[in-house]
Amino acid sequence: MASNPTENERDAKRGALIVVEGLDRAGKSTQCARLVQTLQERGHTAKYIRFPDRTTTIGKMINEYLAGNAQIDDHSIHLLFSANRWEAAAKIEEDIANGINVIVDRYCYSGAVYSAAKDNPNLSLRWAWQPEIGLPRPDIWLFLNISPEEAAKRGGYGTERYENDKHQSRVRQLFLDLIKLGTDDDVCLVDAGQPLDKVSEDLTEHVLKCVDNIESHGPLRKFGPLP
Ligand code: NYM
Ligand code: MG
Numbered sequence: 001m002a003s004n005p006t007e008n009e010r011d012a013k014r015g016a017l018i019v020v021e022g023l024d025r026a027g028k029s030t031q032c033a034r035l036v037q038t039l040q041e042r043g044h045t046a047k048y049i050r051f052p053d054r055t056t057t058i059g060k061m062i063n064e065y066l067a068g069n070a071q072i073d074d075h076s077i078h079l080l081f082s083a084n085r086w087e088a089a090a091k092i093e094e095d096i097a098n099g100i101n102v103i104v105d106r107y108c109y110s111g112a113v114y115s116a117a118k119d120n121p122n123l124s125l126r127w128a129w130q131p132e133i134g135l136p137r138p139d140i141w142l143f144l145n146i147s148p149e150e151a152a153k154r155g156g157y158g159t160e161r162y163e164n165d166k167h168q169s170r171v172r173q174l175f176l177d178l179i180k181l182g183t184d185d186d187v188c189l190v191d192a193g194q195p196l197d198k199v200s201e202d203l204t205e206h207v208l209k210c211v212d213n214i215e216s217h218g219p220l221r222k223f224g225p226l227p
Contacts, residue, residue, distance in 0.1 A: 022144030051107035082131035117170035144192035
């Protein structure tokens with residue numbers, strides 16, 4: 001087998017599902033935009049999506065909740081966030097099958113930890129994970145690791161729900177708990193407290209390795225239960 005695939009062989013490859021996660025103000029959106037550009041410059045097809053997707057009917061309900069305009073029960077809003085991913089799942093699978101590398105800004109991991117971080121003893125991380133089972137599982141997820149103090153220094157939080165030190169500290173701990181549980185051996189922790197360019201460099205290295213070796217991953221997988 002030639003080590004340099006022809007253009008046709010390259011097109012026949014499936015895309016990679018790449019997730020970027022982290023606290024609010026960790027720099028996810030900036031880094032995702034840079035990743036898409038880097039991939040495109042190297043001849044790969046790449047697309048950016050984000051969750052919540054506030055443009056759908058469900059997304060609009062989520063937006064009202066986050067803005068504080070709507071009161072929604074903790075379990076119900078959790079399921080809406082998950083439903084917002086399920087309504088996008090078929091399109092993600094289609095894009096991946098068509099060779100598009102999909103960069104996702106927040107995904108099931110945010111879904112589980114932001115809800116489990118609430119003061120609600122009936123909403124554990126395990127409960128929160130359940131509705132994610134069966135969704136497309138990323139080939140790689142990058143956790144932009146930053147302390148809530150460092151994140152808060154970046155111009156401060158916005159005014160949405162969850163954008164406060166207490167919630168962010170719990171969220172960070174739960175992200176680390178989730179990683180320790182070994183949900184996924186495909187996680188890469190990136191120090192998001194570094195200068196922007198260094199963070200980009202680290203992310204790019206992990207992502208290019210994943211995209212270039214996507215055949216070795218086999219078909220796109222689905223999430224299973226927490227171990
Ligand atoms: N969030 C995001 C959740 O609570 N559950 C989820 O499933 C997802 C995807 O929404 N503070 C929270 C995390 C954020 C907020 O996201 C809005 P963003 O990326 O800041 O627009
Ligand atoms: Mg935010």
